Amino acid sequence: MKTAIVGLPMVGKTSLFTILTGVHESTRMGTMEARAGVTKVPDPRLEALARIFDPPKVTHASLEYFDFPSISKETLREPSYLASLRVADAIAHVVRVFDSDSIPHEKGDVNPERDIDDVDTELILSDLVVVEKRLERLEKDRKKIKDPGLDREYELLQQAHACLEENRPLRTLTLEGEDEKRLRGFQFLSLKPILYVLNLGEEDASRLSAVEQEYRDKLLPTRPGADVAAICGNIEAELVELSAAEAAEYLASYGLPDSGLHRLINATYRVLGLMSFLTAGETEVRAWTVPINSTAPKAAGAIHSDFEKKFIRAEVVNWQALVEHNGYPGVREKGLLRLEGKEYIVKDGDVLVIRHG
Secondary structure (H helix, E strand, C coil): EEEEEEECCCCCHHHHHHHHCCCHHCCCCCCCCEEEEEEEECHHHHHHHHHHHCEEEEECEEEEEECCCCEEECCHHHHHHHHHCCCCCCEEEEEECCCCCCCCCCCCCCCCCCHHHHHHHHHHHHHHHHHHHHHHHHHHHHCCCHHHHHHHHHHHHHHHHHHHHHCCCHHHHHCCCCHHHHHHHHCCCCCCCEEEEEEEEEHHHHHHHHHHHHHHHHHHHCCEEEEEEECCHHHHHHCCCCCCCHHHHHHHHHCCCCCCHHHHHHHHHHHHEEEEEEEECCEEEEEEEEEECEEEHHHHHHHHHHHHEEEEEEEEEHHHHHCCCHHHHCCCCCCCEECCCCCCCCCEEEEEEECCC
16 A cells, blocks of 8 residues: 655654655655655554564564655646656645744744645645646547446536535545445545654654644544644654664653654545454564454455465464463463354454455
8 A cells, every 4th residue: 555745845754754664765766756665653552462472574564655756746747747646545744833943844833734725735636636627628538429337427517616615625525336446546636545743843743743733633533534643743753763772761751752754644544444463483574464354254354365265264363362371371361262164354453363265
């Protein structure tokens, strides 16, 4: 799953991408080209299971991020920029909250809510252009061909057009089944789930959680398909240079329980509608990424496609029970290892052993 990192100039977007992925500016070729990078999903459950099983290999789940050039009316008219942005599964909009005399804001002052609204509007206008062009084409095609599919597409795009004309993102539409699938096929930008990443200054670091909650209360009631994560880019840049013990001490000096990047990655998981189940044994402890509400056969298919086709049952136990009882013999003895069939909905943190033909 791909997440596009976007934002206005000088918001800390590229620095954040570099901290997340380790990919540096020098690797970008061409001004409109997005840079790709992969980041490991932090998961303390894997470390806890690894202490029980002591495998030679521990494999974390991963997320793919793309760093895009600063967003503007001009870049959203560039075909290469738009094409790359449209294939993303979600958008992470980095929003400047920090003040700095040495880093000017392109609009003269720091106003996060204005910047959020402005970027949202640019995405909406970009989609409006696509809808209007397609409606023009459909009007011509419907005069030549009698096709119920074209008629339904026309009605759906008229609904989308009305939504966009009201400056509402397409995420606010309630669609189901074929209609939702049909609209998703256009890869509209305002239909994608969006994560607002608030980049605070060090002076506000101790208030990260409070600021994040404040913006959740302001933004999310009227923005379905959105989430908020607050970070301090300067602190995160320091953390990557420190050992685990030094990082914990450094975070404590700001009154922070954990890294903002961890919250950002977890929030990315949420907006993408993802979760992790685990496998654990003597050869490997691993996290596997699947959509929320996946059935056991679908989860098995994440491990290997044959496991989904030939799925029989899954042995299931919560990771914490597996740790507390020191492995499979302990949970079997306590009756905590369950057999589940094809209808079972896998939960985040389940440890699965797949039985297949």
